[in-house]
Amino acid sequence: xxxxxxxxxxxxxxxxxxxxxxxxxxxxxxxxxxxxxxxxxxxxxxxxxxxxxxxxxxxxxxxxxxxxxxxxxxxxxxxxxxxxxxxxxxxxxxxxxxxxxxxxxxxxxxxx
Amino acid sequence: xxxxxxxxxxxxxxxxxxxxxxxxxxxxxxxxxxxxxxxxxxxxxxxxxxxxxxxxxxxxxxxxxxxxxxxxxxxxxxxxxxxxxxxxxxxxxxxxxxxxxxxxxxxxxxxxxx
Numbered sequence: 001x002x003x004x005x006x007x008x009x010x011x012x013x014x015x016x017x018x019x020x021x022x023x024x025x026x027x028x029x030x031x032x033x034x035x036x037x038x039x040x041x042x043x044x045x046x047x048x049x050x051x052x053x054x055x056x057x058x059x060x061x062x063x064x065x066x067x068x069x070x071x072x073x074x075x076x077x078x079x080x081x082x083x084x085x086x087x088x089x090x091x092x093x094x095x096x097x098x099x100x101x102x103x104x105x106x107x108x109x110x111x112x
Numbered sequence: 113x114x115x116x117x118x119x120x121x122x123x124x125x126x127x128x129x130x131x132x133x134x135x136x137x138x139x140x141x142x143x144x145x146x147x148x149x150x151x152x153x154x155x156x157x158x159x160x161x162x163x164x165x166x167x168x169x170x171x172x173x174x175x176x177x178x179x180x181x182x183x184x185x186x187x188x189x190x191x192x193x194x195x196x197x198x199x200x201x202x203x204x205x206x207x208x209x210x211x212x213x214x215x216x217x218x219x220x221x222x223x224x225x226x
Contacts, residue, residue, distance in 0.1 A: 035214075041219070042116075042216030043156070043201075043214070044216075045215070056213050058213065090155055100161055104155050
């Protein structure tokens with residue numbers, strides 16, 4: 001049973017560009033959350049999607065947006081990239097009636 | 113708002129030593145508490161969890177007890193192994209149930225010497 005799959009694993013972007021990160025949740029999971037983990041820090045919650053809608057949002061600017069598709073997969077989009085957006089982006093999936101999250105291995109984004 | 117405070121690191125121990133990693137939290141309502149572990153180059157793995165006061169989570173020799181009176185969830189292991197070397201994160205979710213967002217501590221790096 002595949003866990004959470006994220007793509008790409010690494011990418012390098014230039015300041016001001018836009019980026020799209022992708023996540024396929026664990027089989028049977030219907031909720032997807034995104035986290036940003038800066039180097040040496042704990043993950044910070046970006047937003048959560050359920051039934052193709054954003055249900056919760058953390059303290060991130062509107063440059064960060066997302067989408068969930070009917071098959072529960074999700075995308076994270078970041079516009080007008082800043083150097084400070086360089087981080088590991090983690091996707092986590094869950095089922096609403098069960099506890100705990102399953103995390104993917106993350107996408108390492110470097111903005112130069 | 114919710115917050116999690118972990119003891120400062122890093123921590124270096126010899127194999128078979130006793131491990132304690134402190135974690136305290138601030139939250140409204142009745143959060144669920146978690147310990148996650150992150151091995152180099154990987155995402156987070158759930159180590160253990162507790163969903164109500166006095167619950168004890170345990171896994172792979174690690175234990176943590178949900179102490180509401182001291183708002184703590186300290187991680188312990190009686191005898192660490194080299195393979196336990198990783199970064200450990202304390203986290204909470206809630207107050208709207210365990211599917212609410214996770215709030216993490218800063219994490220602590222554990223290194224175990226042979």
